[in-house]
Amino acid sequence: MSVPRGSTSCKRDAKVAVRKPGKRKGTYRTEVKTFGATTSQIHELIGYLNAENVSFIVMETTSDYWKPYYFLMKEEQLPVILVNAKRERNIPGRKTGVNAATWLAELAAHNLLAASFIPPEPIRHLRDLTRARSAVAHDRTKVYQRLEKFLESSGIKLSSVASSLTGVSSRHMLDALVAGERDPQVLADLSIRKMRRKIPELIDALEGRFTEHHASAVQLHLHHIDTLDEQLQILNQMITEAMQSFDQACQALGTMPGIGEQTAQLIIAEIGVDMNVFADAAHLASWAGVCPGQNESAGRQRSSHTRGGNVYLRAALGTAALAAIKHKDSFLATRFRRLYLRRGGSRALVAVEHTIIGAIWHLLASGEVFKELGPDYYDQRCQR
Template sequence: MEVIVDRCAGLDVHKKTVVAAVRSPGTGRRKRDTVVRTFSTFDADLVELRVWLTELGVTQVAMEATGVFWKPVWQVLDEGAFEEMLLVNPQHVKNVPGRKTDVNDATWIAQLLECGLLRGSFVPPVEFRQLREITRYRRQLTEERGREVQRLQKLLEDANVKLSAVVSDTTGVTARMILEALCDGERDPEVLAGMAQRKLKAKKDLLARAVPGRFGDFHAVMCRQILNHIDYLDRAVTDLDEQIDRLVSPFAEARDRIDTIPGIARRNAEIIVAEIGVDMSRFPTPGHLASWAGLCPGNNESAGKHRSTKTRHGSPWLTSALVEAAWSAVRTKDCYLKVRFWRIAKRRGEQRALIAIAHTILVICWHLLAEETTYTELGTDYLAGRDQPEHRRKQLVNQLERLGYQVELTAA
């Protein structure tokens, strides 16, 4: 194949070592030369790798996205003067079976790179990589808090404390006061019910019947540990919120634009900004962004037959944030997204409709960031105005006929 890049390097990255293969113009009958060296992944050795590649005149570097091991290598090489660095999907650089070694893998990557056959993945700038890490960790802690609350409810059911049947939040003010008293040894139902606050004062009789159940010393020890863990997670999430506010402040305008979309709250907007960035020049069209995120239908056709069109795997953090926003938008009154959801759900089911709304929200995000504008609500009648009258009439008639009616239309 035609060589496009004169001097390039392919890296096979592992936890302890990096195998680098450099391809360059050969001498004599050899059209291309290959030089291979192995480096340790300690920082000083990675700097030596960068210097060595620079001395050989390498202009482009490619490596596989291997877990988290590629990150320190990328950070060190990113400080060099290379024209382009590519982080490629391992599925895109699979070699032919047989004779698999680290040297062969690095050489194969370099050969694909010199022929221009590799496509780099999206690697955001360092400030967005940091924002990604902290928003993902905050979400993990939030989910862990939810699991702790479920463990607390399971423990209370084991003790036959029916607190969740009376209060809506077992970690709310009234429930927390009652649980603290139970852990301290209080067992008088009237005293426990007397701790009711605000609206729960009208449910003192139910509270007195719900507690103390069979709450014993064992349950007190377990309950105390769970409550302490919930408090720790609350403090940790609060601290992370402060750090995220500091990191996202340079991109606050973009976050606020995304926050105008129905269904998206401030914290979800921060996750979206962290995952896709604010520079949409990386994605020429909304379709490119949706494809990268794994929220567009697949395309699998062979011999005239269309096979599965399920979405492929994308960023789970971005997908979960968009799906959560889609559920919120579906429950929003007088919202275009809600009408679109139910129109699709009637034909394709609610799960497919939900992914379609998540895709629509991502497309809206692209337009808001690329055009530097805010969301404009289209209204509930927008889709009805775009319907073709004849098509709509046939559709409604077919629905009535399937229900067993004979339909005769008379113009009004």
Template structure:
């Protein structure tokens, strides 16, 4: 099989260290030697590993995308070494693997023969943008879960305004809930807090507010609202920072262009841009 990289390294990563196999030409023509060493995951250890790989004139370093453990190694070695981050499942599923071959040795073999494909690693501005958009997505999910828990609490009191109003925390829903938390028990008063088109459902609302919302429920509902408001503040802060990062990177135009696709708004466009970047040279084909 053709050898593409005469000097190749494979790295098996964990939280505490990396097992590194360096594959270099042997003393006899066509032969290769492999030596496995273990290196810590501290910044100093990674710097020493960098020096070793440079000393061995390694032209490709292959590492698996194991959790987030690859990041310190990748970021510490990427400046002047040719790195390839590969999908662990893809590397292990290739035919020909022997069970007694370590992951590091196997990755070195695959890299030497050009049998693995690297994952897309964007530039630093896009990496920072990706951190922000993914954090916003996590916050949005947390907000949804808080609202679901709040709805369950309201349902347990027998109050059914969430069946009449379209959203639990719309303008009217928020007014209903804050009044309940403040200790307002009167269904007529609560129903009159409805805004806009919801006001025509006054009779349904009066019936919906006939429940048993106690001080106990008010305490829990208030805690849910505080958490939701905190998450909203974080989402707003993240969105503002994302916009600033796009401006600083000079790619706001790409966000606006993606947002012209039917069904994709600015948030979705920012998420897409954070995952693929704005430079399509990284992708040889549309596929």
């Protein structure tokens, strides 16, 4: 079964190829039909597959359009697996929906396809929430960037003095500007804590041509930010409730350097807590996309890149790695510094991500907590 990739018809229908024995022994014929994507039409498809007594169903991933087909078939307990469309399309000439469906049936008949990882329902629900939180946080950052650019047109250079517009002091000044205050001295005096050391710089930065037009636009941006903040609070509460079943795993991940509560939640939402779905830590690292690429020809290793992997998991691992290398007296920071000298910062950071995901697999598989090897681990190993 195949949903055509790269086409608007993905939303409307799917091409289904059923491979049947031919009239002569050892031959096969393929029957291709088209079914719609609505729930009633998918039930019609399920009835057709049951009538044909199919023994195995293969479906390729295409955006999110595979989900209604897959989950309804799972509810009906059909033998369906999901495969990566990129892997089965390496051979050219089979790019249309009909050809792809026929090709899938042939590959499945020869057992040449590996099933994709589909987490259980509680993990899928948690994943929906964590990804929604990431999207809202990204939108919030984009709004702050638009606000910063808009302030440039009014001559207000607050972002050149304050490290971020997200701070409490910056918000007090922006609210005062919207309320009608224009005196730079009064605005700068609204700063608190460490920002008060920068009052002379703030006075210069807050002197501009801020008009009522600018006030109205800034108010809209701030209202948008407040709305996104409320959504983040709601999502955080929903994620906390959904994480209650995985509290032990979350605490185990929290013992690792660089992994905070939100990072641990995101990692669990992407890979789950059952490590039996991954053969070992190396398979999980490869699935996550933090393994070095392999490009060898005639015995010579050529430059290659890491695969794409799970973008949400990669982002979480990158955040964890950047935070971990700041712990100077840790094994991960030492590993980064050693590799940085020979391989550069980017490759050293990917190596730290690889180490982190490997440790995560062992933590979740064994239920143990992280054991810090220490910054002198390599020195001790050389002395053995």
